[in-house]
Amino acid sequence: MKNVNLLLILSLMLVFSCEVERLETDLLPANKQANQSNNNANHDNDHGDDEGAxxxxxxxxxxxxxxxxxxxxxxxxxxxxxxxxxxxxxxxxxxxxxxxxxxxxxxxxxxxxxxxxxxxxxxxxxxxxxxxxxxxxxxxxxxxxxxxxxxxxxxxxxxxxxxxxxxxxxxxxxxxxxxxxxxxxxxxxxxxxxxxxxxxxxxxxxx
Known part of the structure; x- marks a missing residue:
């Protein structure tokens, strides 16, 4: 019985780990895209912010x-x-x-x-x-x-x-x-x- 419980716990841990990894992978492009958008916005605003009108x-x-x-x-x-x-x-x-x-x-x-x-x-x-x-x-x-x-x-x-x-x-x-x-x-x-x-x-x- 102990072996069965141990296998069940290990299986649940493995499934949880895979779900977390997949979630992080799915979110990574969005984070990169957001950072890129912020960088582009900052670059576009450099001329105006630094030199005024x-x-x-x-x-x-x-x-x-x-x-x-x-x-x-x-x-x-x-x-x-x-x-x-x-x-x-x-x-x-x-x-x-x-x-x-x-x-x-x-x-x-x-x-x-x-x-x-x-x-x-x-x-x-x-x-x-x-x-x-x-x-x-x-x-x-x-x-x-x-x-x-x-x-x-x-x-x-x-x-x-x-x-x-x-x-x-x-x-x-x-x-x-x-x-x-x-x-x-x-x-x-x-x-x-x-x-x-x-x-x-x-x-x-x-x-």
Missing amino acids: CETLFAKASDDESSCFIDDGFNRWGWTIGPLDGGTYFFDLYAGAGGCDTDKGTLVGLLKIEYDELTETVTVEYDAYSGYTLSETHLYVGSEPYPVKPNGQPTVAPGQYPYKHNLDAADEDSFTITDVMGDIYVIAHGVICEDDDDGGQGGGGVG
């Missing part, structure tokens, strides 16, 4: 002088401007204009380009409107519409642009590029933020 900006010319990245097969918004020959140009800076739709964006500044063909020099100036400040600028100036990655493929990723500045709540920024010849293309990118010290005079928010 900040948004990506790009310079835009008229439709005849600029081309939307999306129309050229890229999967992000923004514009390449050109070709430009020697002269002085002024272009609008738009923030948050998803799909290259300026009606969805906010006009946040002005871009000035001075191209002196005699001295082979291009000067590019970012000027943020009142209520906004610049935290980053990335600039491409070249003979082709887009910069090219080391593998030879064109790119619109701002990190691949050859000229860049990290800024501390700047109202303006400028670049001077030398040894420039022939017609040029320009992509002017930046990150612009609401200026808290300005009392929110920039139109009630970026984008």
Whole structure:
């Protein structure tokens, strides 16, 4: 009888152990999925939490002088401007204009380009409107519409642009590029933020 009771107890313990193991296995993917969702949410919020009300900006010319990245097969918004020959140009800076739709964006500044063909020099100036400040600028100036990655493929990723500045709540920024010849293309990118010290005079928010 003792042997029968012992076998019964061992059987019950084995069944209970299997059920616990199966329960833990069933719950593990859900826990992983929940953790992944939390990580993704934190990652998505990094830009907003760290920088406040900040948004990506790009310079835009008229439709005849600029081309939307999306129309050229890229999967992000923004514009390449050109070709430009020697002269002085002024272009609008738009923030948050998803799909290259300026009606969805906010006009946040002005871009000035001075191209002196005699001295082979291009000067590019970012000027943020009142209520906004610049935290980053990335600039491409070249003979082709887009910069090219080391593998030879064109790119619109701002990190691949050859000229860049990290800024501390700047109202303006400028670049001077030398040894420039022939017609040029320009992509002017930046990150612009609401200026808290300005009392929110920039139109009630970026984008």
